[in-house]
Amino acid sequence: MLADTIKKSLTALNLEKVADGDYAKTGYHLEVAAQPDQMPAVAQLFLDQKCYLESLTAVDLVESFLLVYHFASFFELCRTVVHVPLAKGTRMPSITGSYKGADWYEREVYDMFGIGFSGHPNLKRILLPEDADFHPLLKDFVGGK
Amino acid sequence: MMLQRGIEEKTFFLNLGPQHPSTHGVLRVVLEMDGEFIVNSEPDIGYGHRAHEKMAELKTYPQFYPNMGRVDYLHALAYNQCYCMAVEKLLGLAVPERAEFIRVITSELNRLTSHLLWFGAYLMDLGAFTPFLYCFDDREIILDILDRLTGSRLTYCFYRFGGVPADIDDEFISATRGFVQRLRSRWDDYHNLVTKNVIFIERTRDVGIITEAQAIQYGLTGPTLRGSGIPYDIRKSEPYSAYPLFDFIIPTGERGDILDRYMVRLLEMEQSLRIIEQALDKLPTGPIMAEKVPKRLKPAEGEVYTAVETARGEFGIYIVSKGDVKPYRTKLRVPSFANLSILSEIIQETLVADTVAILGSLDVVIPEIDR
Numbered sequence: 001m002l003a004d005t006i007k008k009s010l011t012a013l014n015l016e017k018v019a020d021g022d023y024a025k026t027g028y029h030l031e032v033a034a035q036p037d038q039m040p041a042v043a044q045l046f047l048d049q050k051c052y053l054e055s056l057t058a059v060d061l062v063e064s065f066l067l068v069y070h071f072a073s074f075f076e077l078c079r080t081v082v083h084v085p086l087a088k089g090t091r092m093p094s095i096t097g098s099y100k101g102a103d104w105y106e107r108e109v110y111d112m113f114g115i116g117f118s119g120h121p122n123l124k125r126i127l128l129p130e131d132a133d134f135h136p137l138l139k140d141f142v143g144g145k
Numbered sequence: 146m147m148l149q150r151g152i153e154e155k156t157f158f159l160n161l162g163p164q165h166p167s168t169h170g171v172l173r174v175v176l177e178m179d180g181e182f183i184v185n186s187e188p189d190i191g192y193g194h195r196a197h198e199k200m201a202e203l204k205t206y207p208q209f210y211p212n213m214g215r216v217d218y219l220h221a222l223a224y225n226q227c228y229c230m231a232v233e234k235l236l237g238l239a240v241p242e243r244a245e246f247i248r249v250i251t252s253e254l255n256r257l258t259s260h261l262l263w264f265g266a267y268l269m270d271l272g273a274f275t276p277f278l279y280c281f282d283d284r285e286i287i288l289d290i291l292d293r294l295t296g297s298r299l300t301y302c303f304y305r306f307g308g309v310p311a312d313i314d315d316e317f318i319s320a321t322r323g324f325v326q327r328l329r330s331r332w333d334d335y336h337n338l339v340t341k342n343v344i345f346i347e348r349t350r351d352v353g354i355i356t357e358a359q360a361i362q363y364g365l366t367g368p369t370l371r372g373s374g375i376p377y378d379i380r381k382s383e384p385y386s387a388y389p390l391f392d393f394i395i396p397t398g399e400r401g402d403i404l405d406r407y408m409v410r411l412l413e414m415e416q417s418l419r420i421i422e423q424a425l426d427k428l429p430t431g432p433i434m435a436e437k438v439p440k441r442l443k444p445a446e447g448e449v450y451t452a453v454e455t456a457r458g459e460f461g462i463y464i465v466s467k468g469d470v471k472p473y474r475t476k477l478r479v480p481s482f483a484n485l486s487i488l489s490e491i492i493q494e495t496l497v498a499d500t501v502a503i504l505g506s507l508d509v510v511i512p513e514i515d516r
Contacts, residue, residue, distance in 0.1 A: 025447070026448060054364060059465055059473070070478070074361070075375075101486055127190065127516070128191060137198060
């Protein structure tokens with residue numbers, strides 16, 4: 001089972017939480033919580049297991065951010081969610097070193113939330129115009145004004 | 146302005162788009178050219194950004210639902226279905242079996258319209274005008290069938306949380322059966338016109354190759370991935386709705402080139418016909434809506450991720466609920482976004498003419514990338 005293999009290899013990283021998910025309720029087989037500086041190692045581990053980065057996004061919790069990574073596999077049904085809390089005003093280590101596809105996802109998170117990614121090769125806006133002065137998915141951004 | 150690398154004297158920049166017919170939407174690709182060859186490239190997206198994800202946070206669940214027909218307008222019913230599935234999961238709603246069958250039939254019909262449009266438009270990119278007329282002739286029939294049932298031809302907003310609002314009748318069934326037979330009788334025409342055409346083969350064989358390792362790096366899904374030999378299809382890998390009840394196969398390619406991706410899409414259409422036929426044969430009787438759907442949707446706190454297989458690959462919805470009538474956060478994981486991000490890597494060192502062929506073979510829908 002891929003989920004067991006991933007769980008076993010994640011223990012070496014000393015993560016905050018590695019638990020089985022309630023698939024019927026949430027769609028996750030594994031739920032993981034990690035600290036920002038652990039994320040590049042976590043991503044590399046998923047790449048070694050031939051998982052792909054399904055999505056990468058963030059949630060604005062007003063006091064802080066929550067980065068959400070989804071990994072899944074082409075070869076076996078196993079979806080993992082990785083939650084990474086990030087204090088506002090701090091940067092997130094990029095995982096583009098492992099996943100080239102993370103390049104655009106991280107740019108989108110930067111575009112929408114203003115979160116910087118250290119180690120990203122080309123961090124700039126992706127969907128909004130280059131001269132936009134706002135990050136629309138922040139909770140304090142009010143549209144239509 | 147876009148490309149950071151030092152510009153040598155011999156190279157020049159060329160804009161492909163944003164208003165270029167073969168970009169299928171408003172996409173700009175900045176090409177750094179050495180004569181006819183591409184040295185470097187960068188897609189520039191976002192021209193059609195409509196802030197769907199922000200809208201999702203500002204509206205209630207039912208209010209946001211019509212947006213789902215407008216993310217990928219070519220396979221809108223799959224997006225309808227994914228959003229319904231996500232909300233149903235949050236609410237713990239069970240969908241009656243007949244409704245699941247109707248969802249599968251209509252979604253597969255919609256997949257066929259998407260692939261048929263891709264077939265015609267893609268060959269037009271390559272300079273062949275005739276196939277377009279053939280496949281639009283076929284596609285029109287599906288649009289009429291779906292129009293009668295759903296009330297719209299393109300931007301569907303048909304399924305409901307807990308089922309479907311309208312039942313299919315005998316006329317729908319006989320029209321659909323008639324269409325299945327008609328499209329089957331057309332394969333010979335399609336293959337004689339295009340698949341066996343030596344000009345087409347020369348232009349697509351061993352061009353735009355994507356390897357398995359690249360597919361994992363970029364998170365490719367859909368026919369773009371399956372052309373590279375990985376049989377990953379959410380309908381099989383993570384079965385949802387009524388798909389486990391039907392017998393169908395997942396066509397894959399071997400070399401990962403354009404021709405393989407083309408063949409995957411054509412073979413997939415045959416499988417869609419098989420699914421539709423089986424669903425019509427086995428169609429159960431019973432209700433089409435869940436009995437107790439709350440008037441005011443207020444899911445409990447929690448988060449959910451659901452995925453469906455659209456014509457372009459995996460569409461996923463991630464919803465965070467804080468127990469309110471509006472979702473706290475909705476993320477749309479669109480297949481074209483990941484599928485386009487590989488473009489720069491695979492068009493390097495190719496000719497401009499091949500760029501158009503490769504870009505088209507990824508079958509991206511720009512409005513879903515921009516959201």
